[in-house]
Amino acid sequence: MRLAALYGLMAAVFFAIDLVWLGVVARDFYREHLGHLMRHDVVWGAAALFYALYLTGILVFAVLPGLEAGSLARTVGLGAFFGLVAYATFDLTAMALLRDFPLKVVVVDLAWGTVLTGTVAAAGWGIGRWLGVGAG
Numbered sequence: 001m002r003l004a005a006l007y008g009l010m011a012a013v014f015f016a017i018d019l020v021w022l023g024v025v026a027r028d029f030y031r032e033h034l035g036h037l038m039r040h041d042v043v044w045g046a047a048a049l050f051y052a053l054y055l056t057g058i059l060v061f062a063v064l065p066g067l068e069a070g071s072l073a074r075t076v077g078l079g080a081f082f083g084l085v086a087y088a089t090f091d092l093t094a095m096a097l098l099r100d101f102p103l104k105v106v107v108v109d110l111a112w113g114t115v116l117t118g119t120v121a122a123a124g125w126g127i128g129r130w131l132g133v134g135a136g
Contacts, residue, residue: 079121
């Protein structure tokens, strides 16, 4: 039950940060550089599946190992690295396969994925400690 609560609270943190990024901070940036590739209608099922899997990845690969080690630094490092790898998977593949996929978007996205995921992992570590996840 604590793990489910941790997942849900991490999801709230992730969505709050990512929605500000996508909806306010970088909205015009993505429209300017990727507008020619963007859909008019979001495929919400695909988005929901991505978020569910991605949050599970942050939990499994960063937060739980960090809680087990009792180390916020380890959690942030693992989270940041997971974010870099995950965002690079999309962005570098898109750059390799899609005509005119901008290098500027790749660089910004890799930085964003690293920061976002490290931040959410840190929040997950704090929430997990508060909930007593991983405590003996």
